[in-house]
Amino acid sequence: MSKHLLHAPIDSDLETLRARLRAVGRQAGLAARRVDDLVIAVHEAVLHVLDKGAGRGSVHAWQDHHSLTVQVIDEHGLPPEESIPEQPSWSDAHSARLWVMRQACDELNIDLRPGLTLVQLRLSLIDNHE
Template sequence: MSAFGLRCPIDPDLGYLRELVRLHGRHNGLTGERLEDLVLAVNEAITNVFDHGGRAGLITARGHAEGVTVEILDVGGRLTPEHLAAAHVNPTGGGGFGLWAILHLCDEVTLEQTRQGSVLGLHMHGRPAPIIPLERRRRSAGDSRHPTR
């Protein structure tokens, strides 16, 4: 992949940030629904920084052999692994569907606590991930409220 990277502060102009992420993803080979899923996931993560976090941070994105990674640094550092685990079981988590959507739109989601804050990593493979039937996703997430038929 190219050396083209993205690094910018989180800004209230979400439309502008979405366009930067879209441009970066397209430049690194994402198209169609895969690209729009990444853009939507980043939008949700940035919105969470404003609604639940430190209201400031940094977006970095890079293309690599496996696809595209976007990292959202929230200087508030309030996002924890427990939040991500709870979003698998209870999509609203007392707030909204943001984390649940992020977990289902991206191929992989990581979280790292640093001295600068929490860093949410959104990873999208260059090729579509295998389709996992909804029933299997529910079982693997431990969601017993919706038994398979």
């Protein structure tokens, strides 16, 4: 059974969102380093929504016995050719953001639908050492 921890619309108040994510990470039992990973990964996904998605979207977080999952919903959607790069192109902010998200999380899934993108980030609660 999962426990819902966060539902927040995406807006320009990133400081408040980051503070809420830190609280969610701590509540879920993540180590401090992993809380930082969570905040960085979600921040990058939200920046993409603000930059390319016209700021329409939301952030949801829930946990089960094994992981903390955050879903960032972009109501504008990404073009279907978007993919997670093996190596980032630092001159392309989107490519770099996807790479950072993949490095910070245990699992990154992107579900592209017409007019909607779901970015799901998962961090394991098992072997969660400092």
